[in-house]
Amino acid sequence: MLTLLEVQAAIAFEQPGLRATEIDGKIVVEGTFVVTAGSAVCDPAGPLARYAVRIELTHAYPRIEPRVFETGGRIKRDPDHHINGDGDCCVTVWENWLATAADTGIAAYLGGPLREYFLGQFWFEKTGSWPFGERAHGMEGMEEAYADALGIANRRKDILYYLRILRLPRPRGHWPCPCGSTRRLRDCHDTDLWSMHHRIPPHLARAMLVRLQPRKGELFKAGF
Amino acid sequence: MTVHDKRLAGSHDDILEAIAAALDIPPGKFEEARQRYEALGGWLDRPESTLADLDPAISPHGSFLLGTVTRPLTDADEYDVDLVCRVNGSKAALTQKQLKDAVGHEVALYARARNMAHPEERRRCWTLNYAEGAQFHMDVLPALPDAQRYQAQLRAKGFGILAADGDLSGHAIAITDNQRSDYAVISDDWLQSNPYGYAAWFRSRMRVRLTEAKRSFAERERISASVGEIPDYKVRTPLQQAIQLLKRHRDCMFAEDGEHKPISIIITTLAAHAYNEEASLSAALQSILMNMDRYIEERDGIAWVSNPVNPAENFADKWPEEPCKRDNFFRWLAQARQDFAQYLRASPYDTIPDELERRLGPALVKRALNSVMPDDGAIGAPALLLGGGHDAELERARHAVDAIQSSGSQSRPWVR
Numbered sequence: 001m002l003t004l005l006e007v008q009a010a011i012a013f014e015q016p017g018l019r020a021t022e023i024d025g026k027i028v029v030e031g032t033f034v035v036t037a038g039s040a041v042c043d044p045a046g047p048l049a050r051y052a053v054r055i056e057l058t059h060a061y062p063r064i065e066p067r068v069f070e071t072g073g074r075i076k077r078d079p080d081h082h083i084n085g086d087g088d089c090c091v092t093v094w095e096n097w098l099a100t101a102a103d104t105g106i107a108a109y110l111g112g113p114l115r116e117y118f119l120g121q122f123w124f125e126k127t128g129s130w131p132f133g134e135r136a137h138g139m140e141g142m143e144e145a146y147a148d149a150l151g152i153a154n155r156r157k158d159i160l161y162y163l164r165i166l167r168l169p170r171p172r173g174h175w176p177c178p179c180g181s182t183r184r185l186r187d188c189h190d191t192d193l194w195s196m197h198h199r200i201p202p203h204l205a206r207a208m209l210v211r212l213q214p215r216k217g218e219l220f221k222a223g224f
Numbered sequence: 225m226t227v228h229d230k231r232l233a234g235s236h237d238d239i240l241e242a243i244a245a246a247l248d249i250p251p252g253k254f255e256e257a258r259q260r261y262e263a264l265g266g267w268l269d270r271p272e273s274t275l276a277d278l279d280p281a282i283s284p285h286g287s288f289l290l291g292t293v294t295r296p297l298t299d300a301d302e303y304d305v306d307l308v309c310r311v312n313g314s315k316a317a318l319t320q321k322q323l324k325d326a327v328g329h330e331v332a333l334y335a336r337a338r339n340m341a342h343p344e345e346r347r348r349c350w351t352l353n354y355a356e357g358a359q360f361h362m363d364v365l366p367a368l369p370d371a372q373r374y375q376a377q378l379r380a381k382g383f384g385i386l387a388a389d390g391d392l393s394g395h396a397i398a399i400t401d402n403q404r405s406d407y408a409v410i411s412d413d414w415l416q417s418n419p420y421g422y423a424a425w426f427r428s429r430m431r432v433r434l435t436e437a438k439r440s441f442a443e444r445e446r447i448s449a450s451v452g453e454i455p456d457y458k459v460r461t462p463l464q465q466a467i468q469l470l471k472r473h474r475d476c477m478f479a480e481d482g483e484h485k486p487i488s489i490i491i492t493t494l495a496a497h498a499y500n501e502e503a504s505l506s507a508a509l510q511s512i513l514m515n516m517d518r519y520i521e522e523r524d525g526i527a528w529v530s531n532p533v534n535p536a537e538n539f540a541d542k543w544p545e546e547p548c549k550r551d552n553f554f555r556w557l558a559q560a561r562q563d564f565a566q567y568l569r570a571s572p573y574d575t576i577p578d579e580l581e582r583r584l585g586p587a588l589v590k591r592a593l594n595s596v597m598p599d600d601g602a603i604g605a606p607a608l609l610l611g612g613g614h615d616a617e618l619e620r621a622r623h624a625v626d627a628i629q630s631s632g633s634q635s636r637p638w639v640r
Contacts (some may be wrong), residue, residue: 012558013514016565034570037620038627041506042236046572048621082637092635113635119624120637126618131625135638145638 002027002061002106010107017050029055030071035118049122051075055114062104063203065094068114075121079137082117091117093135093145095208099200100149139212146208150196152178160214166197166205233596236573240505243584244465246592247472249293249303254457257288257305257360264352264362267334268309268327275330278311282364285419290426291457292467292492295588296359297475303360308419310367310397318368320400321408324350327366348401348415367417370398374416374534381536392533395420421533429496433461433503462508463499467492469509469584473560476583484546486553490529490539494519497532506568513561517554559583 007020007027017032034047052072058064069087077083082090092113098104101112116132123131135141147154150162161178165171165185171193173186181188200208209219233239249257265282268275286306287293296302309327324345331343331350343350349365374396378387386393398414406413427434437459438451447454460468470491478485494516502508521528526544531537543550563580571577574597581589628634 009514012561013510013565014569016562016570032570035624036569037624041504041510042568042573043620044235044573045616045620046575047570048617048624050570079639082639084640088640090637090639093638097635116628116635117637119621119628123621123625126614126621130637132629132634133636135636137639141638145636 001059002057003059007057007106010105010110014107015110018053018055025059027057027059029053029057033114033118035115035122049118051118051121057106061106062098062109063207066109068117081121081124082134089117093142095204095211096145096149098204142211146212149200149208156212160209160212160219162196163200163205163209163212164219165193166200167202167209169202171197230596230598232598233573236568237504237506238596239573239576239593240469240509241465242592242596243589244460244468244505246588246595247294247468248460249295253303253359254293256358257303257362260354260358261305261307261362264307264331264334264364267337268330273330275311275326278313280309280311280327280330282307282309284308285365285423287488287492289419289423290467290492291460291464292471292488294468294471294475297479297585299359302358305360305362307362307364308367308397309364310369313368315368315370315398315412315414316410319408319410320404320406320414321402323366323368324400324402327364331364345402347403348399365399365417367397367399368414369395370414370416371396373398373412374418377416377536378534383535386533386535391424392421393418416534418531418533422531425532426492426496427456429499430461430463430501432501433463434459436503437461462502462505463496463512465505466499466508466512467495469505469564470495470512470560472585472588473563473583474556476585477556477559478552481552484548484552486549486556487539490553491516493529493532493539509564510568513557513564517557 004020004022004027007029011018011020011029015031015033017034018029019031020027020029022028030053033051033053035049035051037043037045037048051070051074054069054071056067056069068089068091070083070089071087073087075081075083075087075089077085077087084090097109097113101108120130120132123129135144143156143159144154146159146163150159152158152162158178165175165178171185171190173184173190175185177183177185177188178193179189185193233242261282261284265280267273268280268282270276273280283289284306285308286304288305293303311323311327313323328343328345328350331352335341335343335352340355341353343352343364345351346363349363352362352364354360354362371394375387375393378384378393396416396418399417401407401415404415434456435451438454441454441459442449442451471488474486474491495512497519498512498515499508500511502511519529520540521530523538526538527540527550529539531539540550540553543553563577563583566577567580576589576593
């Protein structure tokens with residue numbers, strides 16, 4: 001469970017322009033987010049850019065994704081800038097990061113996806129392109145990110161079937177292998193599935209499935 | 225001085241080092257203090273001295289020995305030079321009072337011979353005040369060697385490894401305390417202190433950088449002495465400089481409440497624990513500020529800052545009876561983190577944030593900056609030397625992007 005103290009420790013030195021407080025059970029971080037040029041303690045020229053932000057966290061972090069709002073109006077409010085009209089920043093596909101990051105603590109989030117998002121905004125401001133690429137908008141981008149996290153081709157049917165297998169405490173050996181060989185899982189890619197299961201544990205697979213909003217029957221048809 | 229005479233700053237470290245240097249005792253003042261305490265030592269050991277048969281020796285302890293002396297807050301204040309006057313007496317033959325009086329007698333004769341004020345008696349030491357221009361006073365702590373008893377007590381408390389380490393526990397001393405009931409009677413139970421063991425521990429926390437700093441010093445000064453021959457006081461490591469800056473920040477923050485400010489021994493001990501031989505002052509400050517509070521233990525619900533050479537001693541022993549001292553420590557630490565981080569993480573090197581400048585002393589900061597900035601480079605001027613502008617910014621951003629791409633950890637924005 002994320003605590004206010006952990007958040008305060010994470011920003012204490014790295015983001016001295018931010019302040020964290022607890023409001024109505026939520027941890028709210030407000031102030032100026034500095035985008036540094038490197039990971040060294042200090043850069044002689046100072047930070048690359050500054051963004052006024054409000055970050056809303058719950059104690060259930062990282063299970064529940066933080067909401068980040070750019071409050072200074074520096075970023076133009078349109079989908080092509082990966083920001084919604086209310087300043088809500090579309091930082092990254094959350095579950096993709098959870099599945100691929102070695103550390104998902106709050107400090108890693110601030111120094112990872114959030115720094116990359118604002119560095120990307122700065123780069124886009126200057127060049128009109130995204131330095132790390134960008135995801136398609138909406139569901140399409142989410143599927144793309146989940147396929148990347150799973151390490152499979154981006155086909156919705158396959159993504160759903162893999163996630164259906166992974167949401168269980170243990171992959172069912174008698175189910176058909178998702179590779180399409182028609183063999184049973186235990187006789188085919190059992191080891192690979194276990195390794196994937198380790199990376200994407202059941203609670204994360206369930207969260208991904210929920211966000212993909214499978215249509216009625218779609219989930220059960222997947223893989224069979 | 226012209227711009228050609230200066231070694232101009234080009235980084236945060238250069239600026240912080242210049243401030244630390246401005247905080248340090250000037251070499252001339254240090255030398256003057258050293259000559260004076262050596263003269264006092266010579267006086268105590270002269271043939272006519274009543275202490276001569278006890279082989280008295282004077283040596284510094286505290287920040288003077290550790291190399292963490294900081295300039296007094298105002299010119300009206302003085303450097304506090306802490307000295308141990310160690311005599312080879314025995315507790316079986318001397319009371320605390322006899323030792324204190326004997327040392328006091330000789331210090332008083334010394335003062336009279338030099339037309340100085342009579343030394344003032346304090347609870348554990350004698351204070352010798354010099355003329356106004358000297359800007360320092362000396363606290364002379366009478367002491368007897370007491371390593372055997374110290375080591376026996378360490379062993380009894382389960383710290384056998386410390387007791388077996390001659391550097392850390394073999395130079396412990398017994399000191400006097402005129403508030404104790406046994407002050408004037410023969411007793412084996414004197415207060416103990418271990419300033420040289422502490423100094424050995426402190427040195428061990430920066431051994432690599434100390435050696436490196438001495439090697440650089442020898443090269444810079446073109447002297448052929450080996451590293452071992454160069455005295456510690458000739459150089460400063462990032463740990464020592466960081467402690468100087470932190471003590472100064474503390475002094476300015478608690479200028480109106482000196483009685484309840486975090487004490488130097490707590491800051492020094494926690495900083496030395498948190499220091500990991502970082503090569504630069506900025507990295508040392510980051511490491512220290514982020515980690516020093518982790519070395520505050522909790523024993524039976526009591527905050528405990530262990531004396532590293534006597535873990536049974538709590539440097540924070542006043543915190544339970546005066547909780548504001550504990551609160552002030554954490555308030556100071558939070559402020560120091562904030563102030564130094566605002567500079568290091570959120571400012572160009574040539575722009576000291578107002579808050580940090582205020583808490584290090586504007587006059588001192590200005591003097592330090594003048595010594596390393598071009599003469600026209602006022603505080604807060606834009607980073608002209610860095611070649612700012614669109615291209616430079618983009619180039620820096622490109623390096624940042626490349627670094628992230630090569631680390632493999634990248635996330636892509638999308639739209640919900």
